Amino acid sequence: MSQSVDRAAAILDACAPGPQRLTHLADLLGVHRSTVLRLLQTLERHRLVRRLDDLTWTIGYGLIGLAVETLDRMDLRTAARPRLERLGQEIGHTIHLAQLDGHDIVYVDKVEGHGAVRMASRIGAPVQVHTAGVAKAILAGLPPDRCEAVLASATFERFTDSTITGRAEFAAELAKVRKQGYAVDDGEYESYLACVAVPVRDGGGAIRAGVSITALCAIERLEKLRRHLPRLWAVASEISRELGWTGPAGVGRSAG
Amino acid sequence: MSQSVDRAAAILDACAPGPQRLTHLADLLGVHRSTVLRLLQTLERHRLVRRLDDLTWTIGYGLIGLAVETLDRMDLRTAARPRLERLGQEIGHTIHLAQLDGHDIVYVDKVEGHGAVRMASRIGAPVQVHTAGVAKAILAGLPPDRCEAVLASATFERFTDSTITGRAEFAAELAKVRKQGYAVDDGEYESYLACVAVPVRDGGGAIRAGVSITALCAIERLEKLRRHLPRLWAVASEISRELGWTGPAGVGRSAG
DNA sequence: TCCTTTGTTGCACCATGCGCACACCCTTGT
DNA sequence: ACAAGGGTGTGCGCATGGTGCAACAAAGGA
The missing domain is CATH 1.10.10.10 (Winged helix-like DNA-binding domain superfamily/Winged helix DNA-binding domain)
Structure with a gap:
């Protein structure tokens, strides 16, 4: 040192x-x-x-x-950026792209929503692994040992009444994510924010990234955000394909 | 050291x-x-x-x-960003924001154009001071000693047939910029690119930044880019006002 | 005018950063 | 299966680079 x-x-x-x-x-x-x-x-x-x-x-x-040169050269961002911009244009909410980095998950891209309120999330910053939708979308797709390695340092701190603070409860949440093919943050970090997220696959089909839509509950509650899932799955699938994935086409749990 | x-x-x-x-x-x-x-x-x-x-x-x-945290906290960028995004949305060309940094001029923000072609310019990277429109817009508004200090290290390298390579010729070009209130890059760095640029004032009225519109000549030649000047002057003026400038209102040479 | 605070530099000293030698791992070729 | 080559990683002793001190300069406030 x-x-x-x-x-x-x-x-x-x-x-x-x-x-x-x-x-x-x-x-x-x-x-x-x-x-x-x-x-x-x-x-x-x-x-x-x-x-x-x-x-x-x-x-x-x-x-x-x-930093900007490094970000500009990242395949994941290059593949994602135009698609996230179009999606953001269509729906008007904040879009995040996050990626696994060793035992962390970090934001690697962000498209600001149209509204007057800006999310504080920042590219390069770590994601809250037990509350962020995008983190759950990634964790659910990891092999168990890798998932455990990421969660080893998690404190499961309670932020709101909705925060999941038990490891067993969190494991059940991830099982649910695997089943339904998407993750949510239902006011678990900030009570007034809701989010839906889906995984993104790399060229080998492994899940190393995820993409999410976040909105103020006052603008769009979780139930309405779920309506964007087909569009989000499609975007994730397009990104995955550009990265070389050749798995099943279409929307839903198999996508992304 | x-x-x-x-x-x-x-x-x-x-x-x-x-x-x-x-x-x-x-x-x-x-x-x-x-x-x-x-x-x-x-x-x-x-x-x-x-x-x-x-x-x-x-x-x-x-x-x-x-890097991202630092950029997010820059007053100039905060003031400029939503305006540059709207301008980019309207006209579809690449927008640059650049700022004086000691004896350099650097890109501090960039909105990509709609076209299939992307400019290689990058936030954090230095600007070519003798060819870039945004550099001329800034230099023209500097006190002579400060302008000389920036140009001291310039090599006036010829990139195209249009590149200005003589210091006297360049001084004349800056005089012209002062007179008309805007600068251009007429294929001086890359023969197939054209650009118009105007200065941005800080709270004290000094010129420390500039904003520009760049396009492929094949898409929009310099003559047509000039038609965007009223809009560009307006954007520069809004940014300047948000930074605390209280000078004359309106478009034209007094703006920005 | 004086004092305080902050920034800057030359110098001597010692604690740290250095390269070396060795070990380990992986891939490739026989 | 084994050897060779290439690349990575570590402990240790020593030389050098990084450190704090003292002094100075500049700026601002009382």
């Missing part, structure tokens, strides 16, 4: 929520401000941070460029 | 174009593979890189999250 790189990474983490002063970063890291300044100067040289006019430090465009 | 952080940053740069093997990164950096492995392990711990199933290394979701 490299201590200097560790510190540099901590500086980057600290700068993402907003520009930070040198002395604040030194306090945060517990090192001398001359140490932080040298780390910042090296990060600045690579455009990973930049210094603003008021002498605060923020994330640099070089880092942003690395 | 920190040598370890320098190397870690070089690893990140190398991974953005695509996943890389350990031995390749060691060759690239000219250090021992055990050195690279330890740097990678530290970067992985902070989710700045991730290891794929085939043991190659790629940019991690943690880094992507830092």
Whole structure:
């Protein structure tokens, strides 16, 4: 492990929520401000941070460029993006695409809904594995050992009255997802949000990703969101095909 | 300067174009593979890189999250995004938003056009300062010393027959931009692309950003793109107002 | 005008980062 | 079945790079 790189990474983490002063970063890291300044100067040289006019430090465009270049080259996103944009245009709700990443599930794409309210979810951020529809859609399609590995770190924290907090109860929920071919988040993370989600298959037919539609309950309750499932299954299936999957055609539990 | 952080940053740069093997990164950096492995392990711990199933290394979701979080918090982007999406929806061409960053100009937002062809421009990437319309729109509005500082590193490389390669010629072009209130790229970078651009003002009235419309000449030549200028000036003005600018209302040279 | 805070730099010291040697794993060829 | 080649991963001793300190500069507020 490299201590200097560790510190540099901590500086980057600290700068993402907003520009930070040198002395604040030194306090945060517990090192001398001359140490932080040298780390910042090296990060600045690579455009990973930049210094603003008021002498605060923020994330640099070089880092942003690395992230955007990486996202632009992801097959899953390339296959999904135009389809998610069209779907978002049609139905007007927030669309998420998420992918398994080791023992995490992360958002990899997002199409904002038409309404005045924006979801706080963010590309690159981890998904709540025990509440998010898209997480359940993926977990339900994983081999048991892989599913267990992802859930090993889950705390099953109660967020609302609807949150599933028991592991046995959650296993039953996943069995239900496998049976019906889609997952839901029925106010389990935020009581006023509802979501339906379906899995996306990779070229080998394995489930590594999922796509979801989320809406405010005040705008569209879960029952009405379910009406979009045929369309969502179709989108998932198209994405899966573009990734090389050659399984059964059509909508429903076999799709995606 | 920190040598370890320098190397870690070089690893990140190398991974953005695509996943890389350990031995390749060691060759690239000219250090021992055990050195690279330890740097990678530290970067992985902070989710700045991730290891794929085939043991190659790629940019991690943690880094992507830092970038997206930073972009999401930028006032300029927040003000611009819904307006650029609406404009893109209306006219169907690629829209760019770029901002001055020290002595560089970088793309900070982009709305893809409707057509089958996608522009290679990328958020976070630097703009060609002597050819891009959006760069000329910004440069024309800078104080002379600031403009010179940006141009100091420009090479005025000839890309097409239309490229402006003389500094005096370029100064004349900027004078023209000031006079007419908009800039163009008339096949100066790629012969088959045309673009119109206008500046965006910050809260204090200074010009630090610009917005542009780009199209394939085969779809819409420069003369027709000019017809979108009233709409583009209006968008730039709205963005400027949301950033706190209180200057003259209306379209034309005074706008944005 | 003075004090405080923040940012910056040169220098000496020591803790960390380095490469080496070895081990392990996987694939390919005989 | 075994050997060879290529790639990855780790423990350890040592040299060097990263560190904090002291001093200085700049800016802002009392």
